[in-house]
Amino acid sequence: MRRGDRLPPVWVAAGAIDDPRGLLRFGDLGSVLVPVGPVVGGPGGGRSAQVHGMGPGGVEHDEAPGIGLVEAVDRLRWCATRDLRAVLAVRGTTPGEPATLAGRLCRGLEGDAVAAVEVDLRGADDQHCLRVLARVREETPRDLLLLAPLSALQPDLVGCARGAVAGGAGAVVVCGSVPLGGGRWWAGSSTAATSRAGVRTLAQAADEQRWPAVPLVAAGGVHDAPSAGAVLREGARAVQLGTALWADPTLLWAVLDDLTGTERPGARPDDQEDHG
Amino acid sequence: MTDRGSGGPVRTAVVTLARAAGAYDVVSLAVPAAPGWASARPGQLLVLPGSPARGEVLPRLLWLADVTVDPVHGTAVEVAVPAGAGWEVGRRLRLVGPLGRGFGVPTDPVPALVVGHGGSTVPLRWLTSRLRARGCPVHLVLSAPEPDGLFEVAALRRQAASVRLTTEQDLARVTLEVLEQEPRVGVVYAAGPRGPVRQVAQVAVGAGRPVRVSALDLDEPLLCGTGLCGQCDLRPAGPGGPRPLRPCLEGPVVPGEQVLDAAR
Numbered sequence: 001m002r003r004g005d006r007l008p009p010v011w012v013a014a015g016a017i018d019d020p021r022g023l024l025r026f027g028d029l030g031s032v033l034v035p036v037g038p039v040v041g042g043p044g045g046g047r048s049a050q051v052h053g054m055g056p057g058g059v060e061h062d063e064a065p066g067i068g069l070v071e072a073v074d075r076l077r078w079c080a081t082r083d084l085r086a087v088l089a090v091r092g093t094t095p096g097e098p099a100t101l102a103g104r105l106c107r108g109l110e111g112d113a114v115a116a117v118e119v120d121l122r123g124a125d126d127q128h129c130l131r132v133l134a135r136v137r138e139e140t141p142r143d144l145l146l147l148a149p150l151s152a153l154q155p156d157l158v159g160c161a162r163g164a165v166a167g168g169a170g171a172v173v174v175c176g177s178v179p180l181g182g183g184r185w186w187a188g189s190s191t192a193a194t195s196r197a198g199v200r201t202l203a204q205a206a207d208e209q210r211w212p213a214v215p216l217v218a219a220g221g222v223h224d225a226p227s228a229g230a231v232l233r234e235g236a237r238a239v240q241l242g243t244a245l246w247a248d249p250t251l252l253w254a255v256l257d258d259l260t261g262t263e264r265p266g267a268r269p270d271d272q273e274d275h276g
Numbered sequence: 277m278t279d280r281g282s283g284g285p286v287r288t289a290v291v292t293l294a295r296a297a298g299a300y301d302v303v304s305l306a307v308p309a310a311p312g313w314a315s316a317r318p319g320q321l322l323v324l325p326g327s328p329a330r331g332e333v334l335p336r337l338l339w340l341a342d343v344t345v346d347p348v349h350g351t352a353v354e355v356a357v358p359a360g361a362g363w364e365v366g367r368r369l370r371l372v373g374p375l376g377r378g379f380g381v382p383t384d385p386v387p388a389l390v391v392g393h394g395g396s397t398v399p400l401r402w403l404t405s406r407l408r409a410r411g412c413p414v415h416l417v418l419s420a421p422e423p424d425g426l427f428e429v430a431a432l433r434r435q436a437a438s439v440r441l442t443t444e445q446d447l448a449r450v451t452l453e454v455l456e457q458e459p460r461v462g463v464v465y466a467a468g469p470r471g472p473v474r475q476v477a478q479v480a481v482g483a484g485r486p487v488r489v490s491a492l493d494l495d496e497p498l499l500c501g502t503g504l505c506g507q508c509d510l511r512p513a514g515p516g517g518p519r520p521l522r523p524c525l526e527g528p529v530v531p532g533e534q535v536l537d538a539a540r
Contacts, residue, residue: 016504016505017504018506019503019504019506019522019525021503021525022502022503022504022522022524022525023504025375026286026372026502050507051505051507054333054334056331057328057331057333058333059333059334188328188333189328189329189331189333190331223328223329224328224329226329227329243333244328245504246333246334246335246500246502246504246505247325247326247327247328247332247333247334247335247500248325248326248327248328248335249325249372249502249504250286250325250372251328
């Protein structure tokens, strides 16, 4: 996918869903972008994020430990053989590491499956955002869409977005997850207001020309069509679903159908269930 | 009543019967006919999706306790829920399933040993019935935190050649005793928490018997059951080992050898 292309309305969030094979049995993934990663240097954690507890509307979980290059190649190959488009999420401990990882995977035989590269910049400052994305821009194919996930709770959200765009980001992902310290995050439907606030802040700043606006993707708290619609009205161009799919994987298609205006037989029948 | 297209195997079920059975209520569900039910096996599970809009962040997971496919009377599914969970007759609910890979039965009528603990014994009555139908004498070794926690042990006693009740700590030891007393046992099945299941697999592999285990324990909290969250991953003990096994995606029933080296 090239920078400036129209974004698909619904994406699957990397980190929450680290293996899209589980989703495929519930429906067609051809119209969504599926995540691969986060890819890290070294062998990777070889596992998904550990969930430590849950409460009303959210779960407390570790940061996804990431997968190694070999596992990432396997998953990109899986996407390529099914004609799926992947968002390659990369993460590094140095400014150059995400670029190295993204470059190697995009240049590989499975690189055609990469529709976008996402570099986790939550908690970074504006200069770090600029440096990291500029390096990724150099290592990846020209015009490939780069995504910059930023935390809606970052102190200088607008400055970070400005730095990310200056570095080459074609879209900014506004994450509503709440950092709990120690590598833990709070995520779930209870964070919807946080991501909406982040989107609102960036949209307003764009109106005031405080940063060169690029499309915004809302991640965090989107759990049904109304919550997706609410964040789109704030200025987001697309939504990412993550932990909501743990509760109900079919929400992906319910939200997609609603946003694209598709009528499918047997859409999510909430009204058919009795909640005692 | 079936949501095809958008949601894959999503169905709306209706509670038709609920009866008490120890620490459980056995609930019968009327479900729409679908090809998956005829091939359902013990060890597969149902996922009752949660509603994030209501603050539910994880679904409810249930073992299939039995499935009856009847072209005249329809398809009935049995599940076990904690006693007094309030599943009234007539209640409608969405469910996804049957999911996963269940226990297969041997092609030849060989004696079988079935080992289970606690809530994971729910599919074992159905498994025992299927083994009996294949002509396999069944020996059972069961444990539970409390006596009521064994699922329909009276029905199991009627079907099995022998039933040994023990504690979770002694599950592997008693399994070994039964294997020594019954040298004709040709296959071992195990379901329960990770630790005891791994010990049973070690005993069975050590005794040279093929073993199939359910690598998913629904008594563990915080599981999505659909292969997305990775909370159930079985991780290799050391670096450079095989990639993690995700039981709710690749199982839950897997060859016992696959759980032997897992660190978790």
